[in-house]
Amino acid sequence: MNILLKPEPLTPAAFAEFGDVIDTDDREFFMINNGSTRRYHRLAEVETGPSDGQAIISIFRAQGLEMPLRIRMLERHPHGSQAFIPLLGRPFLVVVAPKGDEINPEDIRAFITHGRQGVNYHSGVWHHPVIALFPEDDFLIVDRAGELHNCDEHFFPDDMLITLEPNR
Structure with a gap:
């Protein structure tokens, strides 16, 4: 079986089955800090699963991968969400498949961010490890x-x- 994935633009509607798009475009906000700051509130929820889970924050420094990329595996996190927010404002690629015990390769989708968008994979969603487009x-x-x-x-x-x- 051969499948060619072409990334589509990342939009909240297209990505809804897999998680949340973390972005301020067309999102509601309210003013805080005496009117000097817009707060885009609750763009995604952190899922921590069973009682032993806790939310953590880390930084991943990813190396760019050679394209075209052969997708050999996907991973999922059954007990918690996982959010990726770009710190340098660069686009990156997202490869996902719906929740479930099995992966139907024909259901795999690819997205490209515009550099100011992050993603929050819901628990159980299959996804490829981070795919950087820069060295x-x-x-x-x-x-x-x-x-x-x-x-x-x-x-x-x-x-x-x-x-x-x-x-590209």
Whole structure:
């Protein structure tokens, strides 16, 4: 089986099945700090799952990957969400598949951000690890820490060719 993924623009409607788009475009806000600051409130919710879970913040420094990229695996976090927010304002790629115990390769979708958008994968959503488009890029990560195992990986068979080819 051969599947060619072409990234589509990241929009809240297109991404709703997989999580939240963290962005201020067309979002409501209210003023705080004596009117000097817009607060775009509750753009995403941090899911921490069972009682031992807690929200944590990390920075990932990702290396750019060679394109076109062969998608060999996807991962999911069954007990918590995971948010990626670009710190350097650069576009990045997102590859996702719906929640479930199995992955139908024909349901895999790819998105490209415009550089000011982050994503929050809901718990259980299959996704590729971060895909930077530059030699090095930094991301603020908000996810879950706890004792429970919270990362499942699914590797595709060697005879399955899933290729991500960005429109660059």
